[in-house]
Amino acid sequence: MPEVKLINVNKKFGEIHALRGITLTVKDGEYVCILGPSGCGKSTLLRIIAGLLQPDSGRVYIDGKDVTYEPPEERRVGFVFQNIALFPHMDSCGNIMYGPIVKCMDRSTSDKVVKELMNILNIAKYGGLYPYELSGGVAQMVAIARALAAGAKLLLLDEPLGALDPRIRVNLRYELRRIVKGLNLTAIHVTHNQEEALTVADRIVVMRSGIVEDFDTPENLYWRPKNLFIADFIGKVNIIKGVVRKVMGEKILITLASGKSIELHAKGFSEGDSVVLAVRPENFEFSMDSNIEQSDSLTGTVIRARFMGEYYRYDIKTETDETIVVNYPIDKNVKKIGEKVRIRLNPESVLVYPYPEKGIERELMVEI
Amino acid sequence: MGSLRLSNISKKFGRLLALKNVNLEISDGEYVVVLGPTGAGKTTLLRIIAGLLKQDAGEIYIDGVRVDDYPPEERNVSLFFQNFALFPHMTILENVAFGLKVRGYDSREAEKRALEVLRLMHLDNRAYSYPRELSGGMQQRVALARTIVTGASILLLDEPLSQLDAKIKAELQYELRDFVKSLGLTTLHVTNDVEEALALADRIAIINRGEVVQIGTPFEIVEEPKNVFVAGFMSDMNLMEGIVEEVSVDGTIIDIGGIRLKSSARGPFKRGEMVIIGIKPKDFKIQESDGELIGKIEDSIFSFKHRKLIVCLNNGLKVQVKTDKSGFEKGAHVSLVVDPNAIHLFSCPKGGLRAAIAEIMGVS
Numbered sequence: 001m002p003e004v005k006l007i008n009v010n011k012k013f014g015e016i017h018a019l020r021g022i023t024l025t026v027k028d029g030e031y032v033c034i035l036g037p038s039g040c041g042k043s044t045l046l047r048i049i050a051g052l053l054q055p056d057s058g059r060v061y062i063d064g065k066d067v068t069y070e071p072p073e074e075r076r077v078g079f080v081f082q083n084i085a086l087f088p089h090m091d092s093c094g095n096i097m098y099g100p101i102v103k104c105m106d107r108s109t110s111d112k113v114v115k116e117l118m119n120i121l122n123i124a125k126y127g128g129l130y131p132y133e134l135s136g137g138v139a140q141m142v143a144i145a146r147a148l149a150a151g152a153k154l155l156l157l158d159e160p161l162g163a164l165d166p167r168i169r170v171n172l173r174y175e176l177r178r179i180v181k182g183l184n185l186t187a188i189h190v191t192h193n194q195e196e197a198l199t200v201a202d203r204i205v206v207m208r209s210g211i212v213e214d215f216d217t218p219e220n221l222y223w224r225p226k227n228l229f230i231a232d233f234i235g236k237v238n239i240i241k242g243v244v245r246k247v248m249g250e251k252i253l254i255t256l257a258s259g260k261s262i263e264l265h266a267k268g269f270s271e272g273d274s275v276v277l278a279v280r281p282e283n284f285e286f287s288m289d290s291n292i293e294q295s296d297s298l299t300g301t302v303i304r305a306r307f308m309g310e311y312y313r314y315d316i317k318t319e320t321d322e323t324i325v326v327n328y329p330i331d332k333n334v335k336k337i338g339e340k341v342r343i344r345l346n347p348e349s350v351l352v353y354p355y356p357e358k359g360i361e362r363e364l365m366v367e368i
Numbered sequence: 369m370g371s372l373r374l375s376n377i378s379k380k381f382g383r384l385l386a387l388k389n390v391n392l393e394i395s396d397g398e399y400v401v402v403l404g405p406t407g408a409g410k411t412t413l414l415r416i417i418a419g420l421l422k423q424d425a426g427e428i429y430i431d432g433v434r435v436d437d438y439p440p441e442e443r444n445v446s447l448f449f450q451n452f453a454l455f456p457h458m459t460i461l462e463n464v465a466f467g468l469k470v471r472g473y474d475s476r477e478a479e480k481r482a483l484e485v486l487r488l489m490h491l492d493n494r495a496y497s498y499p500r501e502l503s504g505g506m507q508q509r510v511a512l513a514r515t516i517v518t519g520a521s522i523l524l525l526d527e528p529l530s531q532l533d534a535k536i537k538a539e540l541q542y543e544l545r546d547f548v549k550s551l552g553l554t555t556l557h558v559t560n561d562v563e564e565a566l567a568l569a570d571r572i573a574i575i576n577r578g579e580v581v582q583i584g585t586p587f588e589i590v591e592e593p594k595n596v597f598v599a600g601f602m603s604d605m606n607l608m609e610g611i612v613e614e615v616s617v618d619g620t621i622i623d624i625g626g627i628r629l630k631s632s633a634r635g636p637f638k639r640g641e642m643v644i645i646g647i648k649p650k651d652f653k654i655q656e657s658d659g660e661l662i663g664k665i666e667d668s669i670f671s672f673k674h675r676k677l678i679v680c681l682n683n684g685l686k687v688q689v690k691t692d693k694s695g696f697e698k699g700a701h702v703s704l705v706v707d708p709n710a711i712h713l714f715s716c717p718k719g720g721l722r723a724a725i726a727e728i729m730g731v732s
Contacts, residue, residue: 037533038504136406137729165406166561167601168729174669174678193534198670218670235672236538282673304542307586308566309603310650315542366535 002154002186003028009058018044020210033197036207037366042190078147082159084139086131092142093127099150137168157189228353237278244273257320262296274355281327283349287342297344370521370554377426388578401565402558404575410558418447446520450527452511454499461495485517505536525557541567596714600728605646606687612641625683631711644714649690651710659703
């Protein structure tokens with residue numbers, strides 16, 4: 001049963017420091033996503049776990065065994081790439097049987113294993129088809145079956161859905177999770193897609209420029225992000241600047257640029273601190289009457305309104321010239337471009353952070 | 369001016385019918401997105417309009433003039449390729465000005481116009497950088513600037529955002545729309561991404577296997593899908609087979625594997641007919657007891673503000689249910705109700721639901 005442990009892993013490519021002191025543990029049976037922008041080192045990390053690359057320093061343990069310098073074939077891992085690489089001259093069955101045959105596994109046992117795998121992955125009926133006869137989604141499922149056929153219990157996936165149509169991608173996320181959980185595998189899945197990571201993973205490693213910024217559950221990353229970078233990277237946030245005016249026990253009173261104030265639960269701030277509020281687009285309410293003065297609401301004008309299927313997205317220019325994005329359910333009153341609106345922050349869902357030392361733009365940069 | 373009209377466009381590649389009687393009218397200044405799965409014929413359509421491919425049948429009119437015999441450069445269109453390639457040895461400015469110079473503009477005039485477009489795209493401060501010094505999102509904007517600078521009034525965009533990181537794309541798509549709208553351009557944009565289509569389009573044309581199956585505003589396409597393909601492609605709607613039990617003035621009663629549900633949709637359905645019913649995950653209401661549908665939670669998945677529950681109903685069917693309440697554990701029993709207005713009905717396609725889903729998922 002595979003647990004994966006990395007201790008202080010470093011890797012350089014020439015001048016580029018691809019990984020800097022990565023330490024983390026993926027538990028047995030866990031589905032972990034490594035999420036980060038292009039060039040953050042996520043694929044390098046996966047390759048080091050697979051044994052396709054060796055770290056410059058640090059250790060890799062699988063199942064408690066130090067495998068840092070073991071070749072890939074000794075690690076019992078299945079690896080799936082974005083570019084579905086099936087043998088073009090073999091049918092699906094042939095592709096899947098390749099591993100067991102190379103490893104000289106007992107034919108009747110592996111036949112049984114492969115059959116079962118194909119059933120669980122819903123690809124049994126494609127056994128006799130060649131890669132060029134398969135759609136992208138099915139071909140990727142065959143590639144996953146091939147990665148697992150030789151008995152791997154650790155599945156490493158590098159952007160496995162990246163080459164597929166978005167509609168198919170969404171569907172296969174659930175499939176991937178179902179397969180991993182159904183077969184009691186440990187999975188590590190690299191992606192640059194926030195939504196994919198949030199919906200498929202038990203926990204997510206967020207990477208930026210070769211370091212782990214956070215490692216937590218989707219719920220915590222989304223609802224209780226530990227800093228402004230995570231809050232913004234994991235899903236959109238609106239950023240509103242303010243100053244702490246008063247500290248009252250567990251509550252603080254913040255004055256916004258517009259002169260409005262809002263009372264929030266927050267600890268560790270002192271009077272006069274510059275802060276930023278981060279608010280997710282779905283956490284605003286429209287006030288019915290835009291004329292009534294309320295202390296904790298903002299007024300503005302709708303400058304963009306888009307129907308997005310399950311919600312409307314409104315871009316609102318506030319009186320202090322900030323643009324706020326609000327996602328609002330479609331079954332409520334539709335706002336029009338040019339309409340004056342009053343939006344209310346829901347204090348429960350407002351995140352508050354110290355104003356970043358190096359400025360907001362620098363804090364949010366995906367490459368540092 | 370840039371209106372575009374396609375009349376009965378058909379195209380075959382060998383035995384493959386890539387486009388079948390495509391009719392599409394785009395008015396001046398309109399943003400239309402052609403949305404469909406890979407292999408539906410989207411790129412072929414753009415190439416025919418641009419004049420890079422010749423249709424087998426049908427006519428193309430630009431501003432009311434038939435242009436079938438015009439070469440690409442005389443059609444007043446500009447095509448953005450999916451795999452745009454910037455010249456690596458040229459600066460951003462030179463890349464954008466290149467097309468104008470080839471068209472005979474003198475070098476200074478070409479660069480002046482290029483700089484104007486770069487300014488509009490907030491890239492003028494990078495005019496003297498090289499492509500490798502720019503992020504993917506910026507490079508994409510440069511490629512777009514290069515497409516726009518030609519001055520053509522019809523823009524043909526082939527998956528212009530597909531190479532971007534999800535996060536960058538999510539914002540850039542709105543900017544792209546504002547930008548081409550501010551220039552008053554007519555745009556035909558093809559993509560396989562539903563969210564992108566919703567964010568950008570005045571109207572969406574859904575294309576499948578070379579045929580346009582529905583044209584409408586984003587709202588119409590999502591809320592009133594004409595058939596199972598459109599419904600399943602546009603959303604994560606639950607689709608199930610059912611038999612019409614009763615048709616009356618206030619709706620239709622459907623039997624799905626032993627469970628009776630009432631839909632306010634009427635349609636031309638007959639008693640005993642096999643139909644497909646569609647329910648969006650957000651339209652299930654969970655209650656303590658007495659629901660029309662009883663089931664057991666098989667999985668619970670994080671879905672931003674909500675959770676998505678996979679519920680196995682008593683009749684063995686699985687449905688996805690979206691809820692913003694918490695506390696639903698795996699293995700727990702739930703009772704569901706659906707407003708009859710939220711139950712969509714579709715005629716059963718040839719080959720039944722299985723074939724339709726396979727088509728949507730690209731596995732047929």
